[in-house]
Amino acid sequence: MALDSNPDWWRDAAVYQIYPRSFADSNGDGIGDLPGITSRLPYLKRLGVDAVWLSPFYPSALADGGYDVDDYCDVDPRIGTLEQFDQMVRALHQVGIRVIVDIVPNHSGSGHAWFRAALASPAGSAERARYIFRSGLGPEKSQPPSDWTATFGGSTWEPVGDGEFYFHLFDRSQPDWNWDNPEVQAEFKRILRFWADRGVDGFRVDVANALAKDFSADPLADGERLAEIPSGPDHPFYDRDEVHQIYAGWREVFDSYDPPRAAVGEVWVDDPARRARYATPAGLGQAFNFDLLLAGFDADEFEAVIQANLSLAAVTGSSSTWVLSNHDVIRHASRYGLPDPANPSQRRDTGRHWLLSKGQEPAEDVALGLARARAATLAVMALPGSVYLYQGEELGLREVADLPDAVRQDPVFRRSPGYDVGRDGARVPLPWQGDGPSLGFGSGLAHLPQPDWFRDYAAAVEADDPDSVLNFYRRALAARRDLLARTDVAASGFEWISSPAGTSHWTRGPWHCLINFTRLEGLDLPPGRLLVSSERGGPAREELRPATAAWLLV
Numbered sequence: 390m391a392l393d394s395n396p397d398w399w400r401d402a403a404v405y406q407i408y409p410r411s412f413a414d415s416n417g418d419g420i421g422d423l424p425g426i427t428s429r430l431p432y433l434k435r436l437g438v439d440a441v442w443l444s445p446f447y448p449s450a451l452a453d454g455g456y457d458v459d460d461y462c463d464v465d466p467r468i469g470t471l472e473q474f475d476q477m478v479r480a481l482h483q484v485g486i487r488v489i490v491d492i493v494p495n496h497s498g499s500g501h502a503w504f505r506a507a508l509a510s511p512a513g514s515a516e517r518a519r520y521i522f523r524s525g526l527g528p529e530k531s532q533p534p535s536d537w538t539a540t541f542g543g544s545t546w547e548p549v550g551d552g553e554f555y556f557h558l559f560d561r562s563q564p565d566w567n568w569d570n571p572e573v574q575a576e577f578k579r580i581l582r583f584w585a586d587r588g589v590d591g592f593r594v595d596v597a598n599a600l601a602k603d604f605s606a607d608p609l610a611d612g613e614r615l616a617e618i619p620s621g622p623d624h625p626f627y628d629r630d631e632v633h634q635i636y637a638g639w640r641e642v643f644d645s646y647d648p649p650r651a652a653v654g655e656v657w658v659d660d661p662a663r664r665a666r667y668a669t670p671a672g673l674g675q676a677f678n679f680d681l682l683l684a685g686f687d688a689d690e691f692e693a694v695i696q697a698n699l700s701l702a703a704v705t706g707s708s709s710t711w712v713l714s715n716h717d718v719i720r721h722a723s724r725y726g727l728p729d730p731a732n733p734s735q736r737r738d739t740g741r742h743w744l745l746s747k748g749q750e751p752a753e754d755v756a757l758g759l760a761r762a763r764a765a766t767l768a769v770m771a772l773p774g775s776v777y778l779y780q781g782e783e784l785g786l787r788e789v790a791d792l793p794d795a796v797r798q799d800p801v802f803r804r805s806p807g808y809d810v811g812r813d814g815a816r817v818p819l820p821w822q823g824d825g826p827s828l829g830f831g832s833g834l835a836h837l838p839q840p841d842w843f844r845d846y847a848a849a850v851e852a853d854d855p856d857s858v859l860n861f862y863r864r865a866l867a868a869r870r871d872l873l874a875r876t877d878v879a880a881s882g883f884e885w886i887s888s889p890a891g892t893s894h895w896t897r898g899p900w901h902c903l904i905n906f907t908r909l910e911g912l913d914l915p916p917g918r919l920l921v922s923s924e925r926g927g928p929a930r931e932e933l934r935p936a937t938a939a940w941l942l943v
């Protein structure tokens with residue numbers, strides 16, 4: 390099956406996120422690679438996804454898992470070559486799977502040729518003007534220009550030894566680009582074209598809301614912290630109005646291709662209405678909705694998130710995105726098994742990655758977490774919009790909470806020693822089989838150690854169990870594809886059906902989705918044909934048990 394020609398494919402796609410270094414290792418060096426991805430094509434095909442999104446595979450010092458890009462138009466030699474990239478794209482396209490690559494425009498890696506040139510050039514030079522350099526404060530110019538705290542901890546400013554500092558929102562190895570500089574603007578259009586010309590179907594845009602910055606109001610060493618300013622037009626970096634001019638320019642690039650290239654922005658913005666501005670047809674077209682990462686497993690919270698996002702998508706002409714896991718957050722099978730924090734700010738931290746503070750890992754209810762994860766997954770797959778799945782969730786993987794300090798790689802851990810373990814627990818290489826040095830990931834040891842319990846979750850082990858999470862995902866994705874192709878589903882809107890407290894029920898024409906969020910009460914299923922159930926073995930009775938979901942054709 391080759392690719393269809395539908396330019397709107399992204400609107401309801403099931404997109405599978407590959408974290409390349411941890412997916413499949415073809416050469417035994419412990420690091421996943423592009424030939425590894427190509428070798429797992431039958432698996433992806435059988436899973437039934439419409440597209441894959443590859444996290445960065447570019448040359449990088451790997452100071453932030455590849456989100457520190459040293460060359461935007463090449464492949465890290467540990468991960469492959471451009472030729473292997475082309476082979477992978479061709480092979481994926483041949484089986485009808487589209488390819489989205491990750492673009493990291495807020496910052497480069499500190500090994501990027503332009504950053505090295507900036508360091509080698511004097512203050513005030515054209516080379517430094519591509520990044521954000523400022524003079525230090527104080528008689529010796531030894532104090533940072535402001536006392537802002539970077540996202541990964543520590544100062545946002547790094548001294549370079551000549552009285553100047555450069556700015557980095559994330560790690561010190563990730564210097565921020567100066568998006569006021571036309572050279573930077575032109576360079577990123579060139580990069581987009583480089584990948585679009587190679588047949589890439591879409592782009593995931595990293596920290597899409599942070600490119601436009603205003604340093605004119607630097608609160609110079611006055612004690613103000615970035616985190617206290619809400620994102621929006623008054624924030625110096627996050628979600629300023631000018632950022633949309635950049636994406637209007639990118640849209641011209643996307644639309645110069647047939648079919649137009651798709652894009653989805655990573656936009657952690659406080660106000661959902663402002664987030665929607667990234668998702669207009671004149672902009673990126675789609676923006677990630679991370680609201681379910683911050684919501685508890687709760688009918689009211691789910692319904693509020695669904696309603697708000699469907700309404701926003703209708704206003705912008707976009708389609709919503711549904712995300713339960715990615716490489717930055719605690720895997721949802723774990724999140725749903727942890728005690729739900731009452732305090733919203735702690736909830737935010739749980740949703741992202743910070744709750745598993747060192748030495749304070751809360752007890753996890755494994756069975757409950759997995760049952761809820763299956764139910765929530767079935768629910769989001771039944772919503773209008775596209776669904777983003779993160780590698781390993783289809784195996785039911787949980788967070789690996791107990792990695793030894795010595796093997797942790799995430800700069801979040803290094804920059805906050807002692808209280809934040811970082812995101813490595815969601816990035817442990819996949820188990821493909823129940824034995825072998827890295828459980829089929831490769832012929833050598835994996836770059837992050839896999840725990841023993843991964844054996845039971847190996848793809849080959851699960852493939853043989855009709856009730857496994859893997860076979861549940863396969864059934865759900867196949868049924869979703871059939872349902873979306875039905876004219877009576879396509880012609881029908883989304884409608885809520887009233888249901889008992891603690892449960893939700895909606896329809897899209899004949900397609901009904903019911904989810905029971907409660908811990909104790911069963912929910913009567915309406916008459917109809919049961920298509921998929923999240924419960925192992927399917928509902929034994931005509932009753933939807935606690936923490937399960939089902940699809941019916943009525």
Ligand code: NOJ
Nearest residue numbers: 453456493559595596717
């Ligand atoms: C968001 C990415 O998803 C995350 O992994 C990365 O650390 C930051 N952006 C910085 O690039």
